[in-house]
Every structure is written in C-alpha cells, then in structure tokens.
Amino acid sequence: MNIEQTPISDLVIINPAVFEDSRGYFFESYNKSKLADLGIIIDFVQDNQSFSKRGTLRGLHYQNPPFAQTKLVRVLQGEIMDVAVDLRKNSPTFGKHFGIVLSAENKKQLLIPHGFAHGFSVLSETAVVLYKCDQYYNKLSEGGIRYDDATLDIDWGMDLSTAIVSEKDTILPNLDNCNSQF
Template sequence: MNIEQTFIKDLVLISPSVFEDARGYFFEAYNKSKFSDLGISIDFVQDNQSFSKKGTLRGLHYQNPPFAQTKLVRVLQGEIIDITVDLRKDSPTYGKHFSVLLSAENKKQLLVPHGFAHGFSVISETAVVLYKCDQYYNKQSEGGIRFDDAQLNIDWGMDLKDAIVSDKDLILPDFASCNSTF
C-alpha cells in the first residue's frame, strides 16, 4: 500500500498493492492495521455507495462539527473526477480545491479528512462509488457549496450545462456564503 500526500495538508491518495494473475486481481482496499502503519487511524462506521450515469455531478457536500465526516472514497466501476475543497479557515490552502481521477482501473482511493467539501462528476458511461465514513450522516449538520461557484472555478471535466444535478445541489450557496464552521 502506498500513500501520496497532495498539495493540501492531510488530503492523501492511497494506492493499494494489487496482485494480478491469470484469474484476475486481488487487493486489500482497507486494512485497519496497514492504514495505522501509514499514520491513518480512523474508526470508520458507515459505508455509502452510489450508482450514477455519465454527466452526473454530485456535490459539493460536507457535515459541520461535531458530525464532520472523514471519507475514504474509491470507484468500484467506471471513472469519476473527484473534487475536494479545503474549508479549514486556518489552513494555508483554505478555499483551494484538489481534483483527481479515481477509477476502477487505477484503484486509487482519496482520503478526505474533516474540514473538506466533497463532490464528483461521472465521466464514464456509469460509475459505482463507495466511500467509508467515520461519522454517521446527520441532516442538521449538512452543508454544501454550489458546484459552479465562480470563486472556486472547478473543472469538473464536463460541460456544466449538460450536467445532471439534483434539485438540492442546484440551490446550494456559493463558497463565500456557505455555512462551514471549520
């Protein structure tokens, strides 16, 4: 298992050790002991899975403390562009975003710690995304940022006029008006 620090502190990519042979492949997507050896000690309590069609855009979502969620995101089928935005007001990268291609083929996982908004766009015909969370969903603490926020200027890898977006995500505030308490 390999860990790669991104330009944003605490936001890391994890690449598993993949064992391939004539039958196919095998890898450990999560091993608490190995993650701990890498300096990642998180008690995951919930797994979420989504299926989405090409052009779907989900996010940007977060939960405020004390229900903030660390997420370990991976793709079981297809390809997504995964986006995180640093909401930690005391961070030197506050308001910066990170983008990475996650796919079933590259098997990379993104560890999104507390203090980040998260979203993704589907660039393959379909995608199945699985993410582990260290906190349960809490509706009262949820927040979000509009995907097309001009200040953030995120490249979602698609023409946004064609994006499939939920009604809930269409009414999220812009970055400057979000209710983040990080």
C-alpha cells in the same frame, strides 16, 4: 499500500498494492492496521454507495462538527472526477481544491479528512462509488457549496451546461456564503 500526499495537507491518495495474474487481480481496499502503520488512524462506522450515469455531478457536500466526516472514496465500476475543497478557515489552502480521476481501473482512493467539502462528476457511462465515513450522517449538520462557484473554478472534466445535478445541489450557496464551521 502507499500514501501519496496531495498539494493540500492531510488530503491524501491511497494506492493499494494490487496483485494480478491470469485469473484477474486482488487487493486490500481497506486494512485498518496497515493504514495505522502509515499514520492514518480512523474508525470508520458507515459505508455509502452510489450508482450514477454519465454527466451526473454530485456535490459539493460536507457535514459540520460534531458530525463532520472523514471519507475514504473509491470507485467500484467506471470513472469519476473526485474533488475536495478545503474549508478549514485557518488552513493556508482554505478555499483551494484538489481533483483526481478515480476509477475501477486505477484503484486509487482519496482520503478526505474533516474540514473538506466533497463532490464528484461521472466521466464513464455509469459509475459505482463507495466511500467509508468515520461519522454517521446527520441531516441537521449538512452543508454544501455550489459546484459551479466561479471563485473555485473547478474543472469537473465535463460540460457543466449539460450536467445532471439534483435540485438540492443547484441551490447551494457559494463558498463565501456557506455555513461551514471548520
């Protein structure tokens, strides 16, 4: 397992050690001790899993303190464009985003710390996404940013005019008007 730093501090890619042979492959998708050895000490308390069709766009979501969530995101089946937006007001990268293709094939994981909004678009026919959280979901602390905010200019890897988006996500505010408390 190794860590790859993104251009945004504290937002990292985790590449597991994959062992392949004629039977297939094996890897540890999560090992608390090995992550601690790499300086990542997180107590995950909840796993979330979603199934989505091609063209689905989910996000951008976050939870405010004291229910802010660190997420460890991976794809069990298919391929997504995973995106995190820095909402930490004192960060030199506030308002910047990072996107990465996560897939069952590449087995990469994105560790998204507190202070980020998160979303993804489905690039394959279907995708199953699993993410660990270090805090339980709390409806009263949830917030979000519009996926098509022009100031963010996110490349979701798909045509946004045909995106399948929940009604809830279509009425989220832009970054300038969100209720982020980071």
